[in-house]
Amino acid sequence: MxxxxxxxxxxxxxxxxxxxxxxxxxxxxxxxxxxxISYGQRHGREIEAAKAVAAHYGVEQRFLDLAVIFAESxxxxxxxxxxxxxESSYAQQQAEAEGAPVSxxxxxxxxxFLSSAASMALSLGCSAVYYGAHxxxxxxxxxxxxxxxxxxxxxxxxxxxxxxxxxxxAPFVQMTKADIVRTGLELEVPYELTxxxxxxGEAPCGRCATCIDRIAAFRANGTEDxxxxx
Numbered sequence: 001m002x003x004x005x006x007x008x009x010x011x012x013x014x015x016x017x018x019x020x021x022x023x024x025x026x027x028x029x030x031x032x033x034x035x036x037i038s039y040g041q042r043h044g045r046e047i048e049a050a051k052a053v054a055a056h057y058g059v060e061q062r063f064l065d066l067a068v069i070f071a072e073s074x075x076x077x078x079x080x081x082x083x084x085x086x087e088s089s090y091a092q093q094q095a096e097a098e099g100a101p102v103s104x105x106x107x108x109x110x111x112x113f114l115s116s117a118a119s120m121a122l123s124l125g126c127s128a129v130y131y132g133a134h135x136x137x138x139x140x141x142x143x144x145x146x147x148x149x150x151x152x153x154x155x156x157x158x159x160x161x162x163x164x165x166x167x168x169x170a171p172f173v174q175m176t177k178a179d180i181v182r183t184g185l186e187l188e189v190p191y192e193l194t195x196x197x198x199x200x201g202e203a204p205c206g207r208c209a210t211c212i213d214r215i216a217a218f219r220a221n222g223t224e225d226x227x228x229x230x
């Protein structure tokens with residue numbers, strides 16, 4: 001097992017929870033820190049899911065609140081937004097947006113997250129930051145701050161800005177959500193503890209894009225999303 005220490009951006013969703021499981025397997029729970037970020041999201045329940053996931057894996061968890069930075073944004077993912085969350089797939093939304101990012105794109109959110117994570121990781125003696133962006137998120141530029149080009153650019157900036165002390169690792173960036181779920185099922189990830197729905201209600205809505213993608217990813221692996229079975 002490696003002796004290095006890693007910080008994992010942990011939202012409490014499928015992707016970051018699978019990533020956390022991978023990091024714990026590689027480095028051991030004592031060498032992994034989960035960072036969960038509040039940014040004024042409508043689905044604040046994901047932070048509670050992140051707490052449950054971190055407790056399950058027995059890792060240290062840190063929290064950061066960056067909501068003030070997005071106070072002027074009308075992104076539909078934010079609790080103060082006047083927009084509603086679209087009830088359609090990302091592909092449908094992109095077709096309607098004519099190639100522009102979808103309405104749930106939070107302005108350069110992941111750039112801010114990764115910069116903050118890098119600062120914290122270096123302070124905590126970590127040598128790597130793990131980020132769960134995957135191919136489905138950036139196909140067609142739905143979320144441009146999840147793309148391979150973005151990951152490469154941020155990785156270079158983090159390495160340069162830390163004097164080579166810190167690396168950005170995004171092992172899912174060329175994988176689909178179905179691929180990630182397949183990996184997680186092999187690792188016996190407790191997906192029943194996770195949360196993805198943008199509406200943040202008592203149960204997943206099943207209609208927002210992230211619910212649609214999540215349900216499809218589990219079905220592609222011959223099983224059902226445990227949250228939809230509850």
